[in-house]
Amino acid sequence: MNIWEILIITLIKILVIVTIMFLTVAYLVYFERKVSAWAQNRLGPNRVGYKGLLQPFADVFKLLVKEDIVPDAANKPLHTLAPFIALFVAFATYAVIPFGSSIKILGYDIKLVVADVNIGILYVLALTSLGVYGITFAGWSSGSKYSLLGGVRSSAQMISYEVSMGFSIAGVLLLAESLRPIDIVNAQYGWMWNVVLQPIGFITFVVSAFAETNRLPFDLPEAEPELVGGYHTEYSSFKFAGFFLAEYANMIIASCMIVTLYLGGWQIPYIDKLGLSETLTVILQIGAFIFKTIFVLFVFLWVRWSIPRFRYDQLMNIGWKVMFPLSLLNIVWVAILIMIFNL
Amino acid sequence: MAEKKRKKDLNFFEKIYIVEIIKGMILTLKNMLRPKVTLEYPEVKFEPPASYRGRPVLVQEKNGVERCVACGLCSRVCPALAIEVQAAETELEKERYPQKFEINMLRCIFCGFCEEVCPEEAIVMSKDYELVFTNRDDAIFGKDKLLVPVDNLKDRLEFLRNFK
DSSP: OOHHHHHHHHHHHHHHHHHHHHHHHHHHHHHHHHHHHHHTTOOOOOSSSGGGTTHHHHHHHHHHTSOOOOOTTSOHHHHHHHHHHHHHHHHHGGGGOOSSSEEEETTEEEESSSOOOTTHHHHHHHHHHHHHHHHHHHHHHTTOHHHHHHHHHHHHHHHHHHHHHHHHHHHHHHHHTOSOHHHHHHHTOTTOOHHHHOHHHHHHHHHHHHHHTTOTTSOGGGOHHHHTTGGGTTOOHHHHHHHHHHHHHHHHHHHHHHHHHTSOTTOOTTGGGGTOOHHHHHHHHHHHHHHHHHHHHHHHHHHHTTSOOOOHHHHHHIIIIIIHHHHHHHHHHHHHHHHHHOO | OOOOOOGGGOOHHHHTOHHHHHHHHHHHHHHHHSOOOOOOTTTSOOOOOTTOOOSEEEEEOTTSOBSOOOOOHHHHHOTTOOEEEEEEEOSSTTOEEEEEEEEETTTOOOOOHHHHHOTTSOEEEOSOOOOOOSSTTTTEEOHHHHEEEGGGGHHHHHHHHHHO
């Protein structure tokens, strides 16, 4: 393959991924509203289009035609920059997440990941920590106390939970002996999923992922009863839509990460024993990845409607006194696995 | 209600929360699968029970005459001063009839006192809850809007006979 072919293939991959991402984000909002409605014995949106399927587009259109208000006290450049940082981070992370092994189209062997980076996991960690800036800028530049409190809470929360998140990932990296997402998935061949091998790490990672994405029970940055709307109190129109989409895109990223790191990525146990053709296997594997991601997303929404919000001191307690030691314990456990069972 | 549990009373599995969280989530999942009770309003309308107090109406007998004898008790008892009655004489057996009977639906508070006080069962609360008007004049309902045939009010009259 010469450079032009690689470039064109990569551009097509980016186009496909971005389109899929926007659609999934839009429909995740719809799905969230549906699940919340079901949890409260309601029907949910069902007026716009068949079963309300056009509702997300109606919502986005409504946000687009609204007036964009910037408060007088705001720092205008940062106020404008913040939602873009949030959106950029959310969408750029998706580049390294593999959703299948590789597929042959027109004689090209195409890897089903936009960028097959050998430090993919570090890239994800780096970008998700950048996401804090979007929120902190938004909180600070709005010139409002509610926004500021939301921003400060959010950055404190993200920094605290990043520690246990990083340490839980360390366990996965020890087993896979690589930072490349594809290698990590390949290491979980068959039933050797990390969720089976290191359940403690799975729990700490999932809890940290909830905290990182600011979802309930850790949604203190936007705790409505205390902080009005949190860091995006002073945002309206499309800038608000930016934060809104970024939050949901982050949820998708978190689910993809959970699936890739702990639930075996695209792996289906014993699929190679069925004797299916190679293309069919790959398509089934992509389906498995999507199915697992949707299931984890459902758990995100499900938890939101089951568990009440933590108090701020409880949040910090859990982060530093429970999750952090547990993730360290997980590393010890993985070390024992490697030493004794030679995994 | 169950006795309040202190933190020291919890056993190990309750202390690590995981089991309790899963219990809570199963509860919400059960709720998600339960049948929905939402009525999709404009298409499906709520049919209220007989005890429902909708807008007050005058009972119209089968021969087309209202039951009301214009005694004015409803107007008198109305706490919101919504009812105005003007009596006149008639050749019929009841001798008096309301020449004018108006209820201001902007004032009516649906308390049902008029119905309770009426000696003739002539004014009753209907099941009608769709009250829309675009100006204040439309909100004053005269006899043309208030008279409802007795057949449509059977439920309410039955209810009043049993429970009033």
